[in-house]
Amino acid sequence: MRHASASNETMENSSLTMTDLFKICTQCERLSKKDVGVRIPRPVGNGPSRFIPEKEILQVSKLDKRIQSIFEDAFAVLGRLDNISLVMGFHPQYLENFLKTQHYLLQMDGPLSLHCRHYIGIMAAARHQCTYLVNLHVNDFLQVGGDPKWLNGLEEAPQKLQALGELNKILAHRPWLLTKEHIERLLKAEEHSWSLAELIHVVVLLTLYHSLASFTFGCGINPDIHTDGGHTFRPPSLSGYCACDIANGNGALEEMFGNQQVSELSGEVEVLMEKMKQLQECHDEEEASQEEMATRFEREKTESMLVVTSEDEECVPSRDVSRHFEDPSYGYKDFYRRGEHVPTLRVQDYSWEDHGFSLVNRLYPDFGQLLDEKFQIAYNLTYNTMATHQGVDTSMLRRAIWNYIHCMFGIRYDDYDYGEINQLLDRGFKVYIKTMVRTPEKITKRMYDSFWRQFKHSEKVHVNLLLMEARMQAELLYALRAITRYMT
Numbered sequence: 256m257r258h259a260s261a262s263n264e265t266m267e268n269s270s271l272t273m274t275d276l277f278k279i280c281t282q283c284e285r286l287s288k289k290d291v292g293v294r295i296p297r298p299v300g301n302g303p304s305r306f307i308p309e310k311e312i313l314q315v316s317k318l319d320k321r322i323q324s325i326f327e328d329a330f331a332v333l334g335r336l337d338n339i340s341l342v343m344g345f346h347p348q349y350l351e352n353f354l355k356t357q358h359y360l361l362q363m364d365g366p367l368s369l370h371c372r373h374y375i376g377i378m379a380a381a382r383h384q385c386t387y388l389v390n391l392h393v394n395d396f397l398q399v400g401g402d403p404k405w406l407n408g409l410e411e412a413p414q415k416l417q418a419l420g421e422l423n424k425i426l427a428h429r430p431w432l433l434t435k436e437h438i439e440r441l442l443k444a445e446e447h448s449w450s451l452a453e454l455i456h457v458v459v460l461l462t463l464y465h466s467l468a469s470f471t472f473g474c475g476i477n478p479d480i481h482t483d484g485g486h487t488f489r490p491p492s493l494s495g496y497c498a499c500d501i502a503n504g505n506g507a508l509e510e511m512f513g514n515q516q517v518s519e520l521s522g523e524v525e526v527l528m529e530k531m532k533q534l535q536e537c538h539d540e541e542e543a544s545q546e547e548m549a550t551r552f553e554r555e556k557t558e559s560m561l562v563v564t565s566e567d568e569e570c571v572p573s574r575d576v577s578r579h580f581e582d583p584s585y586g587y588k589d590f591y592r593r594g595e596h597v598p599t600l601r602v603q604d605y606s607w608e609d610h611g612f613s614l615v616n617r618l619y620p621d622f623g624q625l626l627d628e629k630f631q632i633a634y635n636l637t638y639n640t641m642a643t644h645q646g647v648d649t650s651m652l653r654r655a656i657w658n659y660i661h662c663m664f665g666i667r668y669d670d671y672d673y674g675e676i677n678q679l680l681d682r683g684f685k686v687y688i689k690t691m692v693r694t695p696e697k698i699t700k701r702m703y704d705s706f707w708r709q710f711k712h713s714e715k716v717h718v719n720l721l722l723m724e725a726r727m728q729a730e731l732l733y734a735l736r737a738i739t740r741y742m743t
């Protein structure tokens with residue numbers, strides 16, 4: 256069994272002292288003289304994210320009192336402060352709600368037992384090979400008394416949980432294929448049946464962890480220090496820097512790889528702002544016909560199906576997590592290559608606001624409200640900035656991002672002109688979005704760096720929040736529609 260406990264790894268070079276290997280700063284020299292034989296683990300990554308310099312993330316919590324108190328509360332309630340929360344700290348208002356939702360979903364009274372909640376989280380994260388989340392929840396699962404045997408694979412979990420494999424798979428990759436028959440099979444399985452309330456809890460967990468996996472890869476989240484792969488007892492292998500520098504992320508890596516010629520790209524933001532202004536002006540003038548609007552949606556949807564990730568992109572190393580789910584080959588890629596058609600769901604026929612929200616609230620009281628707040632905070636979040644520009648109305652841009660993701664899931668807003676998406680989201684950005692939503696495990700630092708190069712890291716995290724919430728809402732919509740169809 257592999258789980259996230261402190262590693263038993265031994266320091267292979269224990270006969271060597273640090274000084275043999277590295278140049279050592281005076282502070283460390285003083286410390287090393289007082290060696291008392293305690294091995295101190297060192298984080299493997301440079302801070303909470305592989306993509307964002309640690310200094311920038313820490314800066315936020317140093318300057319902002321509100322963030323400090325959110326972090327303190329999070330630590331008290333969850334017993335840890337994970338790297339996801341640290342990165343979300345760029346957006347305190349969102350983080351506050353996110354932590355409240357997590358707490359409600361994982362720790363408060365609810366239809367599912369505590370260990371089942373974490374196991375379902377593991378299953379969902381494993382669909383995207385998200386080792387980070389798998390490790391986090393394996394830890395929690397064991398802590399709340401989960402049976403370690405289940406961690407050997409889905410086939411060792413109770414049949415009732417095994418039956419969720421299909422739902423997990425469809426929701427993660429082709430949620431529009433979900434039918435009331437899938438729901439019926441889960442609700443009418445004799446002694447292995449799920450209740451409706453339990454099922455709502457399940458779909459919320461599954462959709463949350465699929466989209467959180469997107470966020471995790473999208474922001475390059477590093478393993479937490481206490482989990483597998485998050486720490487080591489071996490000394491760092493870069494010479495010329497003191498071990499403490501490298502462990503703190505103050506080594507040369509950032510200078511070597513970070514911030515490539517941003518000056519080359521000046522004007523990118525201004526061009527985008529100009530396009531927003533023009534679109535705003537056109538809005539007031541002409542209106543396209545209904546057919547033309549429908550054609551624009553179809554065009555965008557078809558284009559969004561094209562696979563974009565190249566095979567030779569650097570791959571994120573991942574642990575073998577496939578045992579938590581079956582049929583690992585069931586992903587987006589093959590199916591899009593075959594050009595399967597995605598049907599259109601018109602928001603006027605089934606929307607979160609008018610249908611999904613009340614269904615969740617009815618079966619899992621208060622939770623609909625909490626989710627609704629989370630969606631709204633993400634959708635409406637703005638600082639009215641675009642890189643270095645202040646006082647900008649960014650609603651058009653944020654709406655284009657949200658609607659593009661829903662468009663990828665076949666969800667159409669009749670009153671939206673999908674032509675705007677093409678104007679506002681350039682190719683590189685679309686590549687990032689598509690990858691992040693469909694095959695997040697394929698996101699690379701190069702992809703993260705190459706979209707919106709003049710924007711701040713906090714803005715890229717903001718984009719990730721939008722993508723994550725839009726994805727979750729899209730999946731949830733299909734799950735809830737299938738449940739409604741079963742009930743009526």
Ligand SMILES: CC(C)C[C@H](N)C(=O)O
Nearest residue numbers: 637638639640649717718
């Ligand atoms: C995602 C970004 C375009 C958001 C922008 N910085 C804003 O505050 O609205």
